[in-house]
Amino acid sequence: MEDLQQLLINRMYSTVVTGKGLDDILAPIAEKYRDLPVTFQVQCLTQNNYYHFSALNVDSAYNELIAEFIQFNPFPKLLQSVSSDQLVYSERFLSQQQLEQNEFYNNVLKGRDNLNRSRGFHLHRQGSDVALAAVTMPARFQGTEDEELCNLLERIQPHYQNAFSLFLKLEAQKRNVDQHTFWLEQIPSAAFILDHGFHIALSNQKGRTLLQKSRFLYADRSNNLATNHRMYTNNLENLLLQCRTQKVPVGPFPLGCETPTQPLISYVPLTVLEQDTNDVEPFLKNWSPVLAVILDPTDHPVSKEVLIQKIWGATNREADIAQMLIRGFSLKETASTLNMSYNTARNHIAGLTSKADMKSQSELISSLTATLSRMPETVRAPTPTD
Structure with missing residues (x-):
């Protein structure tokens, strides 16, 4: 068993x-x-x-x-x-x-x-x-x-x-990916094949971009995945050791402190993938190759209004109202700004509350705020003090 x-x-x-x-x-x-x-x-x-x-x-x-x-x-x-x-x-x-x-x-x-x-x-x-x-x-x-x-x-x-x-x-995090390209490029996050230690044998485009732009992660002169952040170093090493010694997938776990915007790391032994794709066979001859996937919660291609529509099934108007409530506007201020009656605004937000299976408007806004806090601001939003 x-x-x-x-x-x-x-x-x-x-x-x-x-x-x-x-x-x-x-x-x-x-x-x-x-x-x-x-x-x-x-x-x-x-x-x-x-x-x-x-x-x-x-x-x-x-x-x-x-x-x-x-x-x-x-x-x-x-x-x-x-x-x-x-x-x-x-x-x-x-x-x-x-x-x-x-x-x-x-x-x-x-x-x-x-x-x-x-x-x-x-x-x-x-x-x-x-x-x-x-x-x-x-x-x-x-x-x-x-x-x-x-x-x-x-x-x-x-x-x-x-x-x-x-x-x-x-x-x-998926983008338009060519399904006929090398399988590593089909992973829609930064991905690396570490053939021994932290040596990067291969990486996808997202991985190369991450190493160029990240403040904490980089490839050293020997092309090893490295970091100048002490907590990142400990987590990267401990999780990779666990993956290699136990020969089991590990993660996803936060690289540093567990916060909504913290990058996540997941390791998978390439022996796990051996039966699923022939493309990994060259990396199975020596060492203990591992697939490392780094997920960035802030890497999202759409606006927050679109996210509200996609995740909670909101209409355009419901998403607009929800965004203003998240920013601190009252429902009365929101209705006035969007040129609608208070009752219309209240009905819209009640509809979204029902779709999201929430008990109250405050629970809805709290849930939306927690989820959207993982995403970066695409443009500066107005606040009640503007």
Whole structure:
């Protein structure tokens, strides 16, 4: 089981850094437990709307049934009852009697080996939208098998969440990338292959640009990744040592103090990538090559208004109002500045508060401020004292 755990952890990070889809990350579990449907899904918990759904160990007929009755699936909503670091045991929240009254169970699960329990966990949650992974089990799946699988899921959960977090950060920084260029250039953040020690064997364009412009990171005369910041040095060395000695992916972790604008570092042993791309083979002959990815939270190509629209689904007007509230204007001042009535402005911000699944305007503005503090100001914004 430890070998399966390590295989899964390696697979998670290698899938993310090579830009492959997330649907098959848990394929090793599906191969070991061929009777258990294994799913990855992104959905709205409050309305049970699915943005993405993929399942392993199911045939096309079963997939069609899932698609037809998926809005009645009772299991995902159970995630609302637990914290993000917990594994959900569905039977603790949903009795067999309650399950038997459910359309999804009667039309989908019951006819397939009487599937009646689920184990799942959060990968990421934003408002009422959640990404999750789950395994569904039949009534006969009990005892040692059940216990071993649950223990495995609990151990890989934090790694899967970290890998998914890295995936989101890389996706947020994507530019127009030529998919036919060398795979290192397809990583949308500063990336380096360190073949031994901190020696840079290869870097992508973002990596070269970072070393030219950074105040703290540079390439020394021997082309080693170096820093003049003591805390950065300690973190770079300790994390790289952990990655090489344990032969496991590490990060992303802050290079210095944990602040919203602090660069993040992630290391992945190239042996993890060996089965995923032939392009890394030249670096696997000697030494202990590692892929280092440095993420800059301030490196974002769009304005804050556009970010509010993209992240929270705001309209142009809602984004304008939210930006002014963040800058310290009152709702009355905002309405006057934007040439609208107070009630119209209030309705707009109430709509955005609802979209973001926040309880109040103050909670919304606090959340927006915390998120946008990671992004640099593109232009100077007016303040109430101007």
